[in-house]
Amino acid sequence: MSDIGIKVENLTKIFGSGENEVRVLENASLEVKKGEFAALVAPSGAGKTTLLMMLGCVTKPTSGKIWLGEELVWNEDHWSISDTRKIRREKIGFIFQAHYLIPFLNIIENVKLIPLVNGWDDKKAEKKAIELLEYFEIADKQKSMPSELSGGQNQRAAIARALSNEPKIILADEPTAALDMQRAVNVVKMLRKITIEQNVAIIMVTHDERLLPYCDKILSIQNRKVVTTTQNAHII
Secondary structure (H helix, E strand, C coil), X not given: CCCEEEEEEEEEEEECCHHHCEEEEEEEEEEEECCCEEXXXXXXXXXXXXXXXXXCCCCCCCEEEEEECCEEEEECCCECCCCHHHHHHHHEEEEECCCCCCCCCCHHHHHHHHHHHCCCCXXXXXXHHHHHHHHCCCHHHCCXXXXXXXXXXXXXXXXXXXXXXXXXXXXXXXXXXXXXXXXXXXXHHHHHHHHHHHCCEEEEECCCHHHHHHCCEEEEEECCEXXXXXXXXXXX
């Protein structure tokens, strides 16, 4: 069985045309294996979020190829899958800078939502949600509303929600930007633990160089290409 989590070959993204053409990425390639935690760093405007949205089957590339696991999802100029929403629900977990929890649902209802949409029965979805909330040490907050939790608690709930569909790929767009350093480190430690224990491939966009030692590799965008640096040691 392949150990590929995410693989990209010669990915290009162009916005506009003619005088208004902007090339964000050009023939960029990268690979993140299952069980690897990668950081994506680059200056603002370099295309980090655009790359993440293409990997998440949200934004269409201009050309190139994208594999999620063994599945080729983008092939040169078209999606190779019939339903991008389905692959996002079933294979990918998204974490953002803001938690985006639904404000009129309590915490366990937020975490259960995606499994229920994927057709899980309520008992199975609730069991999974409780397991995740216990894992992130906020099970005692399961009946609380997002407005009643701290920023760090809400972000842990958001990570639990991202894991609720048992994804093999997690895409995190600056998930620690709104947190203080200690809470940011705690979140990144959780992501690293998830990577190892659940054999998940994670790409995390970050501007904070202090978090890079927790990652297995660093991806950077330079001259519209993706450059990969493998870490030799980690802070545990």
